[in-house]
Amino acid sequence: MRRIVCLVSLVCLLAAEYAPACTFCGGGGALGGRLTLSEHYRRAKFVARGKLKNPRFDPNGVGGTTEFHVEAVLKPDAAFAKQPVILLQQYLPVVGDTPPDYVVFCAVADGKPDLLHGVAGTPAVADYLRGAAEVSEKDAAARLGYAFTNLDSADLTVGADAFLEFARATDADIVRAKAALDPAKLRKLLTGAATPTERTGVFALMLGLCGGQQDAALLASLLAKDPLPDRVRENLGGFLAGLTLLDAEAGWSRTEALLTDAKKPFDQRLTAVGTVRFFQATRPVETRPRALRCYRALIGQGDLADVAIDDLRRWGWWDLTADVLRVFDTPTHAAPIVRRGIVRYALQCPTDEAKQFVAATRAKDAKLVEGVEEALKLYEPVKQKN
Numbered sequence: 591m592r593r594i595v596c597l598v599s600l601v602c603l604l605a606a607e608y609a610p611a612c613t614f615c616g617g618g619g620a621l622g623g624r625l626t627l628s629e630h631y632r633r634a635k636f637v638a639r640g641k642l643k644n645p646r647f648d649p650n651g652v653g654g655t656t657e658f659h660v661e662a663v664l665k666p667d668a669a670f671a672k673q674p675v676i677l678l679q680q681y682l683p684v685v686g687d688t689p690p691d692y693v694v695f696c697a698v699a700d701g702k703p704d705l706l707h708g709v710a711g712t713p714a715v716a717d718y719l720r721g722a723a724e725v726s727e728k729d730a731a732a733r734l735g736y737a738f739t740n741l742d743s744a745d746l747t748v749g750a751d752a753f754l755e756f757a758r759a760t761d762a763d764i765v766r767a768k769a770a771l772d773p774a775k776l777r778k779l780l781t782g783a784a785t786p787t788e789r790t791g792v793f794a795l796m797l798g799l800c801g802g803q804q805d806a807a808l809l810a811s812l813l814a815k816d817p818l819p820d821r822v823r824e825n826l827g828g829f830l831a832g833l834t835l836l837d838a839e840a841g842w843s844r845t846e847a848l849l850t851d852a853k854k855p856f857d858q859r860l861t862a863v864g865t866v867r868f869f870q871a872t873r874p875v876e877t878r879p880r881a882l883r884c885y886r887a888l889i890g891q892g893d894l895a896d897v898a899i900d901d902l903r904r905w906g907w908w909d910l911t912a913d914v915l916r917v918f919d920t921p922t923h924a925a926p927i928v929r930r931g932i933v934r935y936a937l938q939c940p941t942d943e944a945k946q947f948v949a950a951t952r953a954k955d956a957k958l959v960e961g962v963e964e965a966l967k968l969y970e971p972v973k974q975k976n
Contacts, residue, residue: 899928
């Protein structure tokens with residue numbers, strides 16, 4: 591069991607290092623790795639909406655073709671000017687009564703279409719893409735503002751892609767887009783039975799950015815339920831962040847109570863770590879004392895110590911150095927991932943206390959220290975802060 595917990599912590603640690611996506615968007619790395627429709631649009635040379643017809647396998651059984659009957663060109667290319675039918679070099683089955691309406695995103699090679707991506711394409715999808723194409727790629731706030739207007743679209747493709755825009759955004763970009771958010775729409779999305787569970791965390795965060803006292807009461811009431819509803823429990827970090835934005839004392843009190851109680855379920859404590867990370871990334875100065883209180887408690891918990899210690903290292907927050915070094919030889923922190931994390935922290939910490947710790951540890955276990963030093967050479971060192 592201990593080994594499983596450590597592996598889970600390692601996965602979360604790696605995600606924290608490399609995932610640029612929104613902290614509270616369910617699906618995390620999976621969503622963060624997908625391209626939005628506007629990104630597909632920018633990469634393609636030709637984009638059109640139409641109907642798939644007459645799919646055929648090649649006689650040799652390898653590959654096939656499908657006719658694409660063009661109804662609306664969204665991004666033209668001279669190679670297909672005024673062509674009513676384009677032959678795609680892929681077999682795209684139209685099964686039974688499945689609607690054949692489709693949007694294709696194509697590259698062009700030797701005057702022929704090379705299908706890069708395709709989605710079910712109602713007229714609503716075409717309208718959505720036209721609007722997205724008018725928004726500057728570099729204006730994250732405007733892009734998210736446009737996506738927000740489409741979050742509740744009746745077209746499933748449009749609604750899913752609008753949410754993907756938020757899943758691909760950074761926390762800071764979402765904060766910058768708060769002027770475009772509407773609390774009434776968010777309340778409806780947050781409490782609606784049809785809203786996918788994995789979206790509720792970011793909706794709670796967004797409500798915290800634009801809501802008022804009634805929204806603080808709504809989030810507090812949802813967090814007070816015992817047991818927590820699944821959609822709250824699975825997205826706890828976003829609900830805590832939303833409440834904290836609206837009522838700092840209430841939100842931080844709940845977050846601290848959860849993170850300082852090692853008996854609370856591991857998954858709940860882990861998702862609450864996301865709350866601390868969000869505020870460190872967006873409001874590091876004013877929230878630093880509360881964040882440090884939470885992390886001091888986590889350092890003493892063997893199953894989450896590695897996560898807290900590596901966050902502190904990456905942030906260059908050396909305030910808790912004594913707490914970090916103190917747990918190195920405790921039985922609850924004997925897992926290799928925790929011990930390596932402490933050594934990594936000490937190697938980059940500028941204090942004399944850390945330097946003395948490294949020297950003493952090197953004398954006892956030179957192989958451990960050298961292994962961590964080699965690993966650190968693969969990454970850029972953190973910017974140290976006092």
